[in-house]
Amino acid sequence: MKTKTSLTDTLLPPVTILVMGAAMYMALVGAPNDADQGPVQRIFYVHMAMWLATFSAFGLVGLASLLYLVKKTEVWDRVGRAGAELGLLFCTLGLATGSIWAKPIWGTWWTWDPRLTLTLVLWMIYAAYLLLRNLVNDPQQGASLAAILGVSGVADLYLINRAVYWWRGIHPAVVVNKEGGTGLHDPAMRAALILSLLAFFLLFTWLLRLRLQSARLQGDVDRMRDRLAPGY
Amino acid sequence: MLTLIWKDLLIELRTKETVASLLLLGLLLLVVLSFAFDPTSPLRKEAAPGVLWVAIIFAGTSGINRSLLREREQSCLQGLLLAPVDRGTIYLAKTIANLLFMLAALCVLVPLFIFFFNLPFVTTIVRLLPVLLLAVTGFSAIGTLFAAVSLQTRAREVMLPLLMLPLSTPLFLGAVEASAALLAGDPLGAVAHWLQLIAVFDLVFLVVGWLTFEYAVVD
Amino acid sequence: MPFALELSQLSKAYGRARAVDGVSCRVAGGEAVALLGPNGAGKTTLLKLCSTLLRPTSGALRIAGFDAVDEGSEVRRRVALLGHDAYLYPDLSAVENLTFYARLYRIAAAARRVDEIVDRLALRGFAHRPVRTFSRGMLQRCALARVLLQQPTVLLLDEPFTGLDLEARANLHAALAQLHRDGTTLVMTTHDLDEALRLCSSALVLRRGRLLWQGTLAGDTPFDLRRHYAELLATAPTDRRP
Numbered sequence: 299m300k301t302k303t304s305l306t307d308t309l310l311p312p313v314t315i316l317v318m319g320a321a322m323y324m325a326l327v328g329a330p331n332d333a334d335q336g337p338v339q340r341i342f343y344v345h346m347a348m349w350l351a352t353f354s355a356f357g358l359v360g361l362a363s364l365l366y367l368v369k370k371t372e373v374w375d376r377v378g379r380a381g382a383e384l385g386l387l388f389c390t391l392g393l394a395t396g397s398i399w400a401k402p403i404w405g406t407w408w409t410w411d412p413r414l415t416l417t418l419v420l421w422m423i424y425a426a427y428l429l430l431r432n433l434v435n436d437p438q439q440g441a442s443l444a445a446i447l448g449v450s451g452v453a454d455l456y457l458i459n460r461a462v463y464w465w466r467g468i469h470p471a472v473v474v475n476k477e478g479g480t481g482l483h484d485p486a487m488r489a490a491l492i493l494s495l496l497a498f499f500l501l502f503t504w505l506l507r508l509r510l511q512s513a514r515l516q517g518d519v520d521r522m523r524d525r526l527a528p529g530y
Numbered sequence: 531m532l533t534l535i536w537k538d539l540l541i542e543l544r545t546k547e548t549v550a551s552l553l554l555l556g557l558l559l560l561v562v563l564s565f566a567f568d569p570t571s572p573l574r575k576e577a578a579p580g581v582l583w584v585a586i587i588f589a590g591t592s593g594i595n596r597s598l599l600r601e602r603e604q605s606c607l608q609g610l611l612l613a614p615v616d617r618g619t620i621y622l623a624k625t626i627a628n629l630l631f632m633l634a635a636l637c638v639l640v641p642l643f644i645f646f647f648n649l650p651f652v653t654t655i656v657r658l659l660p661v662l663l664l665a666v667t668g669f670s671a672i673g674t675l676f677a678a679v680s681l682q683t684r685a686r687e688v689m690l691p692l693l694m695l696p697l698s699t700p701l702f703l704g705a706v707e708a709s710a711a712l713l714a715g716d717p718l719g720a721v722a723h724w725l726q727l728i729a730v731f732d733l734v735f736l737v738v739g740w741l742t743f744e745y746a747v748v749d
Numbered sequence: 750m751p752f753a754l755e756l757s758q759l760s761k762a763y764g765r766a767r768a769v770d771g772v773s774c775r776v777a778g779g780e781a782v783a784l785l786g787p788n789g790a791g792k793t794t795l796l797k798l799c800s801t802l803l804r805p806t807s808g809a810l811r812i813a814g815f816d817a818v819d820e821g822s823e824v825r826r827r828v829a830l831l832g833h834d835a836y837l838y839p840d841l842s843a844v845e846n847l848t849f850y851a852r853l854y855r856i857a858a859a860a861r862r863v864d865e866i867v868d869r870l871a872l873r874g875f876a877h878r879p880v881r882t883f884s885r886g887m888l889q890r891c892a893l894a895r896v897l898l899q900q901p902t903v904l905l906l907d908e909p910f911t912g913l914d915l916e917a918r919a920n921l922h923a924a925l926a927q928l929h930r931d932g933t934t935l936v937m938t939t940h941d942l943d944e945a946l947r948l949c950s951s952a953l954v955l956r957r958g959r960l961l962w963q964g965t966l967a968g969d970t971p972f973d974l975r976r977h978y979a980e981l982l983a984t985a986p987t988d989r990r991p
Contacts, residue, residue, distance in 0.1 A: 367745055422696035429692065433683040436763055438806075442745040443679045447693060449742065450675075453734050454697050460727055461700035465707060524766075533852040537838070544840045544879075609836025611802055613853045614826035749803050 355385030363448025534623030
C-alpha cells in the first residue's frame, strides 16, 4: 500500500494558505470600513464564504448520494459522508458568524431571517444524515439509507428555499443573488469578498481530500484486518 | 396495487390501531396546545392554524410509524418483498393507505379544532379543504418513505421526526401560512403560490419515494 | 430445461464480514438439494439471495432462467420461501391472508383455489379465525398453504421441520415429497441429516460462506453421511485468502 502524493496534494495546502492569507489581509485591513455597519461588517466576507462552502457540500452530498444509489460503489458513500461532515462544520460556523454579525447590527442573536432559517434547516438535515449513519447496524444498509436522505435533501432544497423566503421578508443588510453579485461597490471590498470565497473554497477542497484519504485508508485497514484475522 | 391497499384497509378495520392512535394523539396535542394560549387573548385566533398543523404533523408521524411497524410483525414486509410486485408499488400502496387513515382522523380532528377555537363550522371546512388535502398527501408521501428508513435504525420511532421534519419545512410553512390566510377570509387565489409549492412538494416526494423505497427495505 | 439455480462467484458482504463468499454451483430443475453446514455458514443468507430478499454484493445469480437482480419480479413469481416466519398478517384470518396472497400473485380463480387448499390442508376449522390465535403447527400449515397456492418452480426451505411435532413433520414431509414428484425443485437447509437423506438426492455443504462440497447423496446411509459431513468440516482448510 503506497501513499502517493499527487501534484494536487502537494500544491493545494500552500496555495490555500496563501490565498487565505491574502483574503484575511483584505478582509481585515485592505477593504475599507462599511459606511453603515462599521468594522463589524467585515465578518460578512467570512460569513458568505461559509455559506458557499455549505451549499457546495450540500450539492456534493446530493450528487454522491444519487451516484451511490445508482452505482453502489463505496467511493460515493465516502464522498457523501465526507461532504456531510464538512458541510455540518461550515454550516455551524456559518450560523455562528451570522449570529455574531446579527447582534450588533440587528440587535438580536437570532432572527427568523430567511437565509438564517434556511441554513438552520440545512443544518438539521446534515445532522440527521450523520446521525442516521451512526444508528444503523449494517454499514451497507446505512449507506443506502443515508443516500436516500441525501437525494431527498437536494430534491427538496429549492422548495425549502422558496418556502422560507415567502414566509419572511428579505435579508436586510446586503442583498446577494446567486451569481455573487453584491451590493458592494468598492473594488477593495469586492476583492476581499472574492478572495475570501476562493480561500474558503480551497480550504473546503483541501479538507475534503484529507477526509476522503483518511476514509480510504480506514477502508484499507479494515480489509487487511479482515484478511489476517477473519471471523465475525 | 389495489390488493395491497385493500389489505391495509382490512387490517385497519379490524384493529383500528392506526386511526385510533392518530385521533388520540391529535386530540391530546390540540388540548395541550390550547392550554398554551390564554383563551381570552387575541393571540389564540392567530395561533390557531399553527396549533392545527402541529397537532396533525405530530399525530401523523406517530400514526405512519405504527402503520409501518405493523409490517414487521411476522416479517410480513418480507412476505411482500417475496411477491412479484414492484417495490415502488408497495410504497405507493402504503402511502395511499396512510393517506386514507390520516383523512379519516382529520374527519374528527378538524371539527374538534373548530370546536375548540370557536370558528364558523362549514366555512372553515370549505376554506381549509384544499390545503388539508394537498398537505396531508405530501405528508403521507414523505412520511411513508422515511418511516421505512427509520425503522431500520436503532433509534426507530425517534428517528422519523428527525428525518422528516426538516425536509417537510415547505410543507409545514405552506400549510400554516395558507391556512392562516384562508381562515382570515382571503380568496383561494391569494394563497395559490403556497398551494402550488405544496403540490410540487407532493410530486417530488412521491417520485423520490417510488424510486428509492427499494433501497430502504432491501439490503 | 434451464438450470433451476445458477450461482457464479456469488458473494454477500456485510461491512467487513462475508456471509456468502464466492459460491459457484448449479442445481438442475427437479432436484431436491440439502443445504448443509454449521450455524453461521451462510445458508440462510444464500436462500435469501436466491429469493431476491437480499441483493448480492458481487457475482451472478440466475433462478429458473431469470437474472435475480435485473428480472427480480419474474424470479419472485416462480420462487417461494418457507422459513421461520410465516409472513401472515396476525389480524387477518387464514382465508383472508391466503386470498390476499392469491391476488398478489395473480393466481387465476383465486377464491376457488383458496378453498381447495384450505380443505386439502385441513385448515377448514380455523380458516376464519385471526392468525394471531394460531399455534406454531397451524402457522406452518398455513404458510405451506400459501406456498402451494403459488405453485412455485423452485421452493426454498429454511429449516422447515424445526419446532414441529411428529404429525406435523409427517404432513410436511408428505407435502414436500409430493411437490418434488410434481417437478418442483427443492432447496432445503436443515440440521437434521435423516430428513435430508429422506427427501433429498444431493447436497451442498457450506462453511463460513464458502462452498465446501457439492454432490449426490444416493447410496449414502445415515451413518455414511454423518461421517462424510464430519470429515468435511474437520478437514476444511483455514481461511487464508491469497
